[in-house]
Amino acid sequence: MCPLYPVHLVLMYGSLLLCVWAAGLGTIVGAVAQATxxxxxxxxxxxxxxxxxxxxxxxxxxxxxxxxxxxxxxxxxxxxxxxxxxxxxxxxxxxxxxxxxxxxxxxxxxxxxxxxxxxxxxxxxxxxxxxxxxxxxxxxxxxxxxxxxxxxxxxRGHRVLDKIFIHVVIAMVIVAYINMGCAIDLQVIKKTLRKPVAPLIGLMSQYLFMPLVSYAIGFGLFYDTPEMWLGLFLTGCSPGGGGSNMWTYILGGSLDLSVTMTFISTVGAFVALPLWVYGLARTIIKDGYYSKLPYKNIAMLVVGLVLPLSIGLLIKRYSPRVAVVLKRCLKPLSVIFIVFIMTFGVYANFYIFSFFDWKVALAGLLLPWLGFIFGAVAAVVCRRSWEEIIAISIETGVQNTGLSIGVLKLALQKFAPLGDITMVIPVAVATMTPIPLTIAYIFNRIKKCRQKPSNYEIDCSEYEDDDEKGSVQMSPSDSTTPLHKDANDNCKAAIA
Missing domain, CATH: 2.60.40.10 (Immunoglobulins)
Incomplete structure (x- = not known):
């Protein structure tokens, strides 16, 4: 007969064997799970x-x-x-x-x-x-x-759609600036430059407030994603965009002042942009390539602004009849340009929206909207006219996102395609910028439609085509007069 072992000894040896078996199995499983x-x-x-x-x-x-x-x-x-x-x-x-x-x-x-x-x-x-x-x-x-x-x-690959979009935008901007040249008054611009209070307000808003506020927004939203922070900061350091002139014209601001401010801020970018980039950009991304900025692009912006405006001024001087027609076409052309940017432009860069999140959307809203508010408040405090307030506000909030994209690609070329990815910030800003301006335009249109027409309107459009009747001039205005009125309006005002 086999001897009977006490139960506790059986349990003890059984537990010991079970532990040894489990340890061996764990070692085997660990060896399998951890790949060589x-x-x-x-x-x-x-x-x-x-x-x-x-x-x-x-x-x-x-x-x-x-x-x-x-x-x-x-x-x-x-x-x-x-x-x-x-x-x-x-x-x-x-x-x-x-x-x-x-x-x-x-x-x-x-x-x-x-x-x-x-x-x-x-x-x-x-x-x-x-x-x-x-x-x-x-x-x-x-x-x-x-x-x-x-x-x-x-x-990012080279796409035909991108080339089409860029060339169409360039063509539309050139035509729009030629038309603006037919609408602006050099005498008013000279008068504004002699007492440059309004341009200085816009310049300080553009190159002091916008860079600082963009840096602060980026610090708050993109501290953990410095490439996005850099994209927002460089957008805030950019000069005013060409769209600011069109929006100023559409909303009844002073086009003379707007064009003057765009020219001054674009030329000022030669000095202000490198100062801000060398001063604060390295605190965001230290290893960025900041030694070479796109000065050629800035120079092309200046030429692209001055040359078509000069053509428009020459047309206005030597062919007033053509200038009247082009001036009347400026508002519908501006609307077409803005709609094109907001539709086809978004479609051409639709891939960017894959990187959109709530932080990107919020940054795209805050930067231009705070620019509009600050520019308007600064102009009101300095007691500028309503037309100048509109021009200064729009010029402060609308940034040249194309230039900021160029700077980003150069600064982050060592980390490509990071420069293309951070384009999401300038595109977000460009996408969100027209929202309050569009709302303001719709509000103005509704307000005008509700106003009762005057009972004493005299149509004197016949004078526009008669060079010998010099009692009607095209655009005698000062920097406080919105240049969205055509010669017909000036004639009615003169008769009244």
Whole structure:
């Protein structure tokens, strides 16, 4: 008969065996769960690369070499996309490569020295950053070996739509400025420059308030994403945009003052922009490339403003009849330009909205809206006329986002395509800027429609085409007079 052991001894030895078994199993499971790192070399066109760089719509063939893979290793070699966000930046084909013990089923090439060679293609789908790594799987999601992640940059591709948009915008701006040249009065501009109180208010608002407030907003919203902070700051440091002149004209502000302020702020960008960039930009991103700013772009802005305006002034002087027609076309042309920017411009840059979040939207709202408010308050405090208040307010809030995009691309060229990604900030600002201006325009239209027409209106448009009747002049005005009235309005006012 077998001896009977006490129950407590059985339980003790049983527990001990169970612990030993569990510890051994845990070691085995841990060894399986923790994949071994394998060394992988990537080649593009027989050139060793440490990261991958593709453009949107571009496909590249990548050859990989694995030197330390055991000869008996079999399974699937997976090429994984380690996406840091929810955006689909790349596509990989194939994403699984079979490593079999049967040469006829093997999808890799085995060299005599034990190196395994294979290839896959990578295509750029959407700009941004991601990583890929190679993982050897034994099946059932069991990862045996894995490589170090490789960085992948997807650059923005060259699109025909972008070129069409840029060329159409340039053409429309040139035509609009020629028409503005037919509407402005050089005598008024000279008078304004002799006593430049209003331009100085706009210049101080443009290059003191806007950079500081953009820096403060960026600090509050984008402290953890310095590239977005830099995008907002550089947008705030930019001069007034060409759209400010059109909005000023549409809303009844002083076009003479608006054009003067745009010219002064654009020329002032040669000094103000580098001062702010060298002063504060390095506190946001220290390693940015700030030594070369796009002075050529600034010079082109000045030429693009002065040259078409000069053509318009020449037309006004030597062909008054044509100038009257062009002046009347300015308002509908401005409306068409603004609608084009708000529709086709958004469509052409629609990819940017994939990076939109509440912080980007809030920044796009705050920067121009605070500019409108500050410019208006500063003008009111300095007791300027209503037309000048409109011009100063709009000129302060409307930024030249095209210039800020150029500066961003240069400053972040070492981190491409980060410059293209941070375009989301200038685009957000440009998208949000017209909202309060459009509301103001609709309100003005409704207000005018409700006003009762005067009972004493005399149509004297016949005088516009008669050069000999000099009693009707085109635009005698001063800096406090909105230049949205045509010659017909001036004639009615003179008769009244």
């Amino acid at each position: 790192t394998m060394k992988v070399r990537l080649h593009l066109n027989d050139t060793l690369v440490h990261d991958l760089d593709v453009q949107e719509g571009e496909e590249k063939q990548v050859t990989f070499y694995i030197d330390d893979l055991p000869a008996e290793a079999i399974g699937e070699l997976m090429i994984k996309d380690l996406r840091p966000d929810n955006l689909d930046h790349i596509s990989i084909e194939p994403d699984k490569i079979r490593i079999a013990d049967n040469p006829s089923l093997d999808e890799v090439e085995r060299h005599e020295n034990g190196t395994i060679e294979g290839s896959f293609s990578i295509s750029g789908k959407f700009l941004g950053f991601t990583k890929v790594k190679l993982v050897l799987s034994g099946g059932n999601d069991e990862e045996l070996m894995e490589s170090e992640p490789v960085k992948v940059k997807v650059q």
